[in-house]
Amino acid sequence: xxxxxxxxxxxxxxxxxxxxxxxxxxxxxxxxxxxxxxxxxxxxxxxxxxxxxxxxxxxxxxxxxxxxxxxxxxxxxxxxxxxxxxxxxxxxxxxxxxxxxxxxxxxxxxxxxxxxxxxxxxxxxxxxxxxxxxxxxxxxxxxxxxxxxxxxxxxxxxxxxxx
Amino acid sequence: xxxxxxxxxxxxxxxxxxxxxxxxxxxxxxxxxxxxxxxxxxxxxxxxxxxxxxxxxxxxxxxxxxxxxxxxxxxxxxxxxxxxxxxxxxxxxxxxxxxxxxxxxxxxxxxxxxxxxxxxxxxxxxxxxxxxxxxxxxxxxxxxxxxxxxxxxxxxxxxxxxxxxxxxxxxxxxxxxxxxxxxxxxxxxxxxxxxxxxxxxxxxxxxxxxxxxxxxxxxxxxxxxxxxxxxxxxxxxxxxxxxxxxxxxxxxxxxxxxxxxxxxxxxxxxxxxxxxxxxxxxxxxxxxxxxxxxxxxxxxxxxxxxxxxxxxxxxxxxxxxxxxxxxxxxxxxxxxxxxxxxxxxxxxxxxxxxxxxxxxxxxxxxxxxxxxxxxxxxxxxxxxxxxxxxxxxxxxxxxxxxxxxxxxxxxxxxxxxxxxxxxxxxxxxxxxxxxxxxxxxxxxxx
Numbered sequence: 334x335x336x337x338x339x340x341x342x343x344x345x346x347x348x349x350x351x352x353x354x355x356x357x358x359x360x361x362x363x364x365x366x367x368x369x370x371x372x373x374x375x376x377x378x379x380x381x382x383x384x385x386x387x388x389x390x391x392x393x394x395x396x397x398x399x400x401x402x403x404x405x406x407x408x409x410x411x412x413x414x415x416x417x418x419x420x421x422x423x424x425x426x427x428x429x430x431x432x433x434x435x436x437x438x439x440x441x442x443x444x445x446x447x448x449x450x451x452x453x454x455x456x457x458x459x460x461x462x463x464x465x466x467x468x469x470x471x472x473x474x475x476x477x478x479x480x481x482x483x484x485x486x487x488x489x490x491x492x493x494x495x496x
Numbered sequence: 497x498x499x500x501x502x503x504x505x506x507x508x509x510x511x512x513x514x515x516x517x518x519x520x521x522x523x524x525x526x527x528x529x530x531x532x533x534x535x536x537x538x539x540x541x542x543x544x545x546x547x548x549x550x551x552x553x554x555x556x557x558x559x560x561x562x563x564x565x566x567x568x569x570x571x572x573x574x575x576x577x578x579x580x581x582x583x584x585x586x587x588x589x590x591x592x593x594x595x596x597x598x599x600x601x602x603x604x605x606x607x608x609x610x611x612x613x614x615x616x617x618x619x620x621x622x623x624x625x626x627x628x629x630x631x632x633x634x635x636x637x638x639x640x641x642x643x644x645x646x647x648x649x650x651x652x653x654x655x656x657x658x659x660x661x662x663x664x665x666x667x668x669x670x671x672x673x674x675x676x677x678x679x680x681x682x683x684x685x686x687x688x689x690x691x692x693x694x695x696x697x698x699x700x701x702x703x704x705x706x707x708x709x710x711x712x713x714x715x716x717x718x719x720x721x722x723x724x725x726x727x728x729x730x731x732x733x734x735x736x737x738x739x740x741x742x743x744x745x746x747x748x749x750x751x752x753x754x755x756x757x758x759x760x761x762x763x764x765x766x767x768x769x770x771x772x773x774x775x776x777x778x779x780x781x782x783x784x785x786x787x788x789x790x791x792x793x794x795x796x797x798x799x800x801x802x803x804x805x806x807x808x809x810x811x812x813x814x815x816x817x818x819x820x821x822x823x824x825x826x827x828x829x830x831x832x833x834x835x836x837x838x839x840x841x842x843x844x845x846x847x848x849x850x851x852x853x854x855x856x857x858x859x860x861x862x863x864x865x866x867x868x869x870x871x872x873x874x875x876x877x878x879x880x881x882x883x884x885x886x887x888x889x890x891x892x893x894x895x896x897x898x899x900x901x902x903x904x905x906x907x908x909x910x911x912x913x914x915x916x917x918x919x920x921x922x923x924x925x926x927x928x929x930x931x932x933x934x935x936x937x938x939x940x941x942x
Contacts, residue, residue, distance in 0.1 A: 364509050365934035366706035379711040387719075397635060401643040410647050423652040423730055427659040430723050434663040434716055438670060441712040442697070445705050449698035461681035463701045464674070466510040466933075471702075 334495075335472040335479050336457045337488035342367055345468040348486055352472065357479045359470040362463035377444070383437040390432025395425035459490040502596045502935070504779035509933040512780075516929050517682045519775055520922070528774060529922060536914030543908010546901045547622055555625060557901040564884045564896035569623040571876040572906055574731055575759065576616035576913075577657070578752070578872060581724045582760005583609035584664060586792075588720035596940050597788050599931045600780045603675075604771065605764050606668045607924075611916040612763070613661045615909040620653065622905070649734045656730045663723060667716050673699045674709070674930035691923075728756045735879065741818040742826070742883035745810055751803040758796035758842060759872035765789055765865030767917065769858045771926060780927050783856050790855035793868060797846035804839065818888045830895060831882040834874050841871025 339345040345361060352359045361367060398421040402408070407415045442448070454460050454471055463469050472479040476493060483491065503512075550557045560567040586605040590598035621630045633654045635644055644651050677699040680692035699705060732752035735743040745751075768789070772781045811823040826835050845867040854860045881896045920926075934940075 361703040362701050363703070363706065364513070364701065365930060365937055366710055367703060368938070377708045377711040379708055380715050383712075383715045383719075398646040401635065402646055406641070406643045408645070410645060413647055417647050420647040423726075423733075424646055424655050426726065427652075427655040430659045430719055431662060433719055434659075434666050437712045437715045437719075438666045441670070441708050444708050445698075447697045447699070448694075450693060452698070452700075454700070460700070464678040464681045465513045466508065 334453055334493070335476055335483065336454065336459050336469060336490070336492040336494065337472075337483050337486075338459055338462070338467055338469045338490045339486075339488055341468055344486075345470060348483065348488070349470060351482050351486070352470075352479060355478055355482045357472060357474055357482065359472050359479070362460055362467070362469040362471060364463060364466050364468075379437055379440045379444070382440040383433040386436030387429040387433030391425050391429025394428030395421050398424060453494060457492055457494055459492055500782040500784045502600060502782060502784050503932065504782065507779060507936055509937045512932045512936060513678055513682070513929050515779075516925050516927050516932070517679055520679060520925055521683055521688065525922060526774070529918060533915060533918045536911045536918060539907045539911025540915055541908075541911070542904045543911055546904030546908055549901050550622060550905070551627070555623065557899065559896055559898040559902055561894070561896070563887060563892045563894045564881055566880050566884060567896055568898055568902040568906060569619045570880050571873065572909060573616050573619035574752075574876045574880075575873050576612050576619075576909065577660075577731060578728065578756035578759045578876075579763045579869070580609045580612035580616060580660070580664070580760070581728045581753070581756035582758070582762070582796075583607075583612065583764060584720055584724040585757055585760060586764055588667070588717045588724070591717045592721060595788075596935060597785050599935050600777075600782075600785055600927055601764065601768060601789070602931070603671070603924075603926055603928045604768055605760075606664070606671065607917060607920045608760075608763055608767060609664050610661075610668055611913045611920075613657070613664055614916065615913050617657055617661060618909060618912075620657070649730075649737045652730050653734060656727045660723060660727045663716065663720060667713075667720055670709070670713055670716065671928060671931075672924065673697065674701065675925045675928060677701065678929050679925065724756075725753055728753045740883060740887055741816060741822045742879070745807070747803060747806055747810070751800075751807070754796055754799040754803055755872055755875060758793065758800050758846075758868050761789060761793040761796055762865040762868035762872070765793065765861055766869060769862045769865075771921065772858070775921075775926060777927065780932065786856050786858065786861055787852070790849045790861050790864075793865065794846050794849040797842060797849075797868065801843040804843065822883065822886045825886040826878065826882045829882070829886070831878060831885070834878045834882060838871055838874045838878055841867045842875060845871075 337348065339348060342363070345363070346367060349359050349361060395418075399416065399418075402417065403415045413420070459467070460469060460471070461467075472483075480493075558567055558569065560569070583605040586598065587602040587609070591602070621627050624630055632642075633644055633651065644654075673696055676692045677696035680689060680696050683689045683692055699709075729749035729752065732748035732750075736745055736748035738744065768781060768785075772778060808823065811819045826832065846864055848860065848864055849855045885895055886893055
């Protein structure tokens with residue numbers, strides 16, 4: 334595994350582009366999100382997952398109330414009809430909120446494969462700077478082609494770690 | 497007149513990370529913290545004694561009695577949930593508007609929300625005659641083949657609070673993840689590394705993690721803003737749905753949301769200003785923040801004042817005899833001081849903030865914030881007690897006097913809030929390090 338540091342986001346993104354051109358995938362580690370994130374493949378589907386879960390759980394909450402008050406346990410309350418849909422809306426809305434928030438957070442954890450309390454890169458002192466002001470990249474694949482691309486760029490720090 | 501930037505010039509992503517992490521990692525626990533924590537624990541003890549007495553003697557230990565069947569339980573519940581809501585508004589609404597000043601105060605506002613919502617959640621449970629059966633409110637399969645009553649507004653409260661507490665906790669925790677990851681990487685002791693390492697769950701700041709983090713955070717912030725309006729509207733609807741003069745009004749949901757904003761902004765100020773001085777946060781909480789928060793509190797106060805005017809107008813516009821009698825009692829009867837103090841503390845005192853010179857003085861701002869917090873509690877007292885003691889039927893009139901158990905329970909929740917918030921101040925970053933880094937790094941410092 335190779336860890337390489339750069340002075341700023343532009344230099345880091347340039348290195349990632351060069352690595353990709355040489356057929357090497359790199360993972361960026363940065364103190365905040367890169368303005369133009371070239372480092373990771375694909376876009377996120379978290380908003381869609383949250384929308385689906387919110388609508389699904391909201392509808393399920395509404396259906397559950399219909400079932401409870403019309404079929405399973407009909408009870409005359411204050412002269413209201415068994416199917417009293419206006420009264421179901423609040424509960425259904427809050428069920429939808431619970432579903433959407435839980436799904437957004439759950440999808441975030443699952444997509445990032447978290448919790449993951451240890452990985453080989455944690456042995457690198459240099460990588461800890463990513464949560465301060467370090468602009469770093471990690472190459473998990475074969476070291477030789479990555480080394481060939483990165484050496485001329487003079488990254489600092491530059492570490493090779495036994496994975 | 498030029499304003500301070502939202503962060504002092506000269507701060508860098510590295511300096512922000514080091515300084516905020518050092519507050520948690522490197523400082524000795526200060527004496528003021530121990531003193532405040534001791535006081536909070538003592539109040540929590542009084543609360544435990546009060547709740548123990550309540551469980552032993554039943555709800556007769558409270559001052560609630562016919563016709564004032566709701567007392568401190570409902571007052572305190574609405575007050576706490578209002579405070580919580582104000583914190584969420586600061587945190588989520590101003591995230592969506594991309595307000596740069598929000599970055600310095602959102603963590604304090606969110607943490608306040610978590611502990612205030614916890615305090616609010618206690619009252620609906622302990623007010624039950626048999627609180628150990630509170631889980632009957634969940635629609636779970638049971639051998640009695642019973643369901644909760646979905647057509648009751650009280651069940652709306654249950655699910656609204658549940659959704660709100662859960663969502664607030666997730667929002668708070670997700671925002672904390674990059675910061676506790678920074679503490680994990682700065683911590684030197686093994687225990688601290690383990691503690692923050694487990695809390696960070698393995699967040700390491702990779703490109704993919706950041707992209708998904710921002711997507712999830714944005715989605716949840718987008719949900720929290722309407723959620724907080726819905727939660728407090730539902731609390732307002734609990735009252736408005738009752739055919740009681742003084743409650744039966746369509747203005748209650750927005751009236752309650754404005755009140756929540758006022759008390760929430762007030763508590764943010766009451767907590768933020770001492771912390772700014774005690775933790776040396778002047779570089780991150782600048783005059784810009786004082787000005788903005790002062791303006792927000794003033795705006796919320798004006799909105800609440802409008803609602804008070806409409807409340808009085810409705811009484812005479814509706815023409816109901818019971819409404820008029822009830823209102824006359826509120827302004828000149830047994831609880832009239834509560835009504836006039838409410839107007840003084842929620843409407844008149846915040847007007848001081850019209851003057852910029854006063855708005856920028858921390859002690860004035862803190863005093864006005866405290867006035868709004870106390871004023872909002874008095875408003876809830878008026879709404880609950882003064883209304884119920886003069887309802888439609890003159891034969892159903894009666895007075896209310898809280899007992900020591902009522903006051904003890906309120907003190908207990910204040911202690912719980914204080915203890916929880918102080919633990920947060922001691923062990924977690926009080927300012928969002930990651931957002932601050934991004935704001936400084938991308939030059940969005942206003």
